Each structure stands twice: as C-alpha cells, then as structure tokens.
Amino acid sequence: MTPKDFFEFAKKNKAKMIDLKFTDLLGTWQHCSYPTDTWDEETFKDGVGFDGSSIRGWQGIHMSDMLAVPDPDTAVMDPFFAEPTLSVLANIVDPITREDYSRDPRHVARKGVEYMKSTGIADTCFVGPEPEFFIFDEVRYEQNQHTGMYRIDSVEGAWNTARFEEPNLGCKPSFKGGYFPVSPTDTYHDLRGEMAAEMQKVGIVVEAHHHEVATAGQSEIDMKFEDLLKMADQFMWFKYIIKNVARRNGKTATFMPKPVFEDNGSGMHSHLSLWKGGKTLMAGDKYAGLSDLALYAIGGILEHTPAILAFGAPTTNSYRRLVPGFEAPVNLVMSARNRSAAVRIPMYSDNPKAKRLEFRCPDPTANGYLAWTAMLMAALDGIEKKTSPGEPLDTDIYELKAEELAKYRHTPGNLAEAINALEQDYEFLTAGGVFTDDLVQMWIKWKREEELDEMALRPHPYEFHMYYDS
Secondary structure (H helix, E strand, C coil): CCHHHHHHHHHHCCCCEEEEEEECCCCCEEEEEEEHHHCCCCHHHHCEEEEHHHCCCCCCHHHCEEEEEECHHHCEECCCCCCCEEEEEEEEECCCCCCECCCCHHHHHHHHHHHHHHHCCCCEEEEEEEEEEEEECEEEEEECCCCEEEEEECCCCHHHCCCCCCCCCCCCCCCCCCCCCCCCCCCCHHHHHHHHHHHHHCCCCEEEEEECCCCCCEEEEEECCEEHHHHHHHHHHHHHHHHHHHHHCCCEEECCCCCCCCCCCCCEEEEEEEEECCEECCECCCHHHECHHHHHHHHHHHHHHHHHHHHHCCCCCHHHHCCCCCCCCCEEEEEECCCCEEEEECCCCCCHHHCCEEECCCCCCCCHHHHHHHHHHHHHHHHHHCCCCCCCCCCCHHHCCHHHHCCCCECCCCHHHHHHHHHHCCHHHHHHHCCCHHHHHHHHHHHHHHHHHHHHHCCCHHHHHHHCCC
C-alpha cells in the first residue's frame, strides 16, 4: 500500500482518526491518535515526533526526541474505537541521523529477515505460534510497604464448585481437566469466537480456538503461520484484540505464564520453518523426515536456548511455568511427537511442506519481534556451524530416573539464569548487526534492575506461612 492508497483506504472507510502504534522494548504497544486531515503523504517520509525518554528501555531525557514513521502496508481499521479509526504501525528513527533505531523491536525483526537472505541459506522464515492465555472474571493485586497479595477469580475456577451462585450449576473445569471440553463446561466458546472474528477483520487467519488444559478459563487461539515480521505484527494485534474483547464483555484476559498455582501455565509453542525459492528446506530423509539443514537448525536452537529464553521467557513468572511435571519442556532435547521435549517435530502430516520444528519453551509474555528473531539467528548459527542436535529422546521424560535426566541440559531455573546466559552467549545474535550490543546490554540492565532486583527486595506472602513463627 502506498501513502496515496492509505488515504484512499481511509476515505473509503470514513476514518476520522488515525491511530499510530509502535512496540516498546519489552513488547507492549504504545499509541497516539491524530485527526485524519492532519496527515498527508509527506507524513510517511517525515514521521511524527514523540518523547523517547518516556518509553521503557529507550532514550535518556537528554536525547529524548524520536520519530515514528508509519508503514502504510500495516494499515487496518481498528475495531475498538467509537470513531472510525485507521490504525497503522510505525518504525522508529532518529530525527537527526534518520537512521533506524537500534532498540526498535520491529527494526530487529526486519534486520533478522534481511540477514537470513544475505546468508543465502533461506529467503523466508515462517513462524506459527500457539499463544495461550487465561480469561478471568476478576483480578486484584497490591504490593506496598505493609501489604503483598493477589487474588484471581473465574466462574470456571475449580475452586468455585461450592460457591453460592444462586444456583451453582457446576460444570467447572477441574484442575488439569480443561482440555477440549464442550459446553457447558467450556463457557468461553462464544467469547473466543468473538475474539477470532475481530482478528479476521484485521487480516489474521485463524485456524482454530479451544479451551486449554488449566481450569479458570485457560484458552488458545491459533493463527496460520506467516513470515516472521508479519507474524510479529499480528501477535501484537492478537494480544490487543483478546484483551479488549474480554474487557468489553466484563472479563479480563492475561498472558501471564503462571497465574494459577498447581495447574498448567500458558506457553507459546513456536513453530519455525525455513524456505527458499518457494520450497521448504526442512524436509528430508533424516530423523522424523527432516533434512540435515533442519537438524542443524534444531541444534543451534538447543545450543543457545538459555540465551534465547532471556527474550522468549522474559519474566520472573515465566519460570513458575518452566518446571517439571506440568508438560513444561525443561529438558533441552528434540523428539518427534513427544511434548516433553524442548524441540518437538510435529508428525500430523507426511506432506513435506508441513515439516517444521516446534520450540516449546517460550511463553506469550515474549516480545515476538525479539524472541522469534533470536530463534531464527540461533537456527542460522546452527546451520552455518553444522551443530548437532544430539540424539532424540522419544521416551516420556518425566518417567526417567534422576540419574538419566542428569545427562541432559536443562532450561534456566529462573530469569536471573537466563539473563546470565544471554550475557555470556549473544554473539550469535549480533551477526550481521541484527541485535546490537546496545540493545542486548539495555535488555540485561532493565531485567536486572527493574525486575530481578525489585523482586528480591520484597517479602513473599508464602514466607509468612513458612517463617512467621520461627
């Protein structure tokens, strides 16, 4: 779409406002709205100014001026504003040098795709994520000098089987009993359908939606795979739509990986395949019908998983999910079909075009631009170095004895370990200037100072249970 096409599209849809959106370092959309008649075709060259010092992990106050340059190809009608509003995504540039901003996540993804092409290995990286989320009826939390608490509730919660509901009709999904039930146990079919319909309006191809394993409204909506940059853009719409549809129905949605104790957390299994000249590079005659290139790609991802997870499982809560016993892939091995492996090779189809790897460790708090580009860079590194993925593990990992499991590498045990791993292993990310030292160091600094240090300072409610009467 050209700038001229953009304004014709706005006119056709009677758009009164333009909403400009961009993604901050941690993966949250920021936005500002403008009357349509304040923009013209030059806006797509000049951009619009904003204060970069007010965006998390970006500029200092002494260099705060930044420009957001709209990308007309991303224009769609926003489904949530009262006034007809045309939404467009932006790339961030420096107003003095006019160079793309190194900490703009969208720029990182664009560079990752260009670097992939420059290697001659592949010209397309397809990504297909499976983001899970919870739908709650209420959430309350507080943290101050004298209080530390949270409380969630859901009409579907297994803990509500005895609640006085005038009348209580039962049919609450049990703990770990929420996978694929029909109504009335699955009470959110229509709500997910509404979410899927809004996604389709903005161009997202929805493949399926269903209730997930956990009680209390855990859900999944699957998008058809797309090239990396487009999928990262769609993932931002995906989160935005789910949260806003939930809210207009009096619900609240969260992508927090582990909000419910002793039940399954929300992951984001991420499928990846490399193509060149319209043909897959993943299919072959090796293990699980894969090519040597695909195995090397898996080898690269497994080798660099601890560092990748600094972006792919980027919160302290992420590691409440990545523990044994909840279908969480904590062992760094590959396997066909086995969902307890970090990398699975789906075996639903023998069509060569369907061959792909599924990296099961990430969760939906990730910034897709950064997490999937990190996966791509690790895969390319593995291909270039011919990194072996090791022997596959096709037995049930959770039935292995401790001494058998000790032979395998594991995911980081907490966010601090993942950040330390990134600090020691990020050269593969900086190949071709895709990730810069500046971005990686800011990520490490932010996670340590703004999240890890802050968590370490605060008493945990369970500590009162364990230690108050010491």
